[in-house]
Amino acid sequence: MEKIDEEGKLAIRAKLKRLNTLSLGIGAPGLLLQGMGASRSSLLFFLGSIVGTAMLIVGLAYYAQYRGRHWAFGFLGLASCLGTIILYFIGKKCLHCHASHGFRASTCTNCGAPLAS
Numbered sequence: 001m002e003k004i005d006e007e008g009k010l011a012i013r014a015k016l017k018r019l020n021t022l023s024l025g026i027g028a029p030g031l032l033l034q035g036m037g038a039s040r041s042s043l044l045f046f047l048g049s050i051v052g053t054a055m056l057i058v059g060l061a062y063y064a065q066y067r068g069r070h071w072a073f074g075f076l077g078l079a080s081c082l083g084t085i086i087l088y089f090i091g092k093k094c095l096h097c098h099a100s101h102g103f104r105a106s107t108c109t110n111c112g113a114p115l116a117s
């Protein structure tokens, strides 16, 4: 695999930023709603927790793509915080060449592309 050029790096960075923003913007309020729903027993909060879980799944689907994984990993949102932690520790893949990396890697050793933080 040839090294990525500067233009390619910028494109990957922009993509990472967009996926991260979407992931946090949808997933974080989802996690909050889900948590609130679990702490109270009324129909409204129950519905809130269902909506929250759905939002968390969508947020994690973006987070999975951010880390170079398939969007279907978003269903780990059904396991709430635990799912988020699992998704973090299974490591990431390069968005450019799809090489696998540990969860601490910041740059692809194969092509030099930036990785999710």
Ligand SMILES: [Zn+2]
Binding pocket: 094, 095, 096, 097, 098, 099, 108, 109, 110, 111, 112, 113
């Ligand atoms: Zn790479």
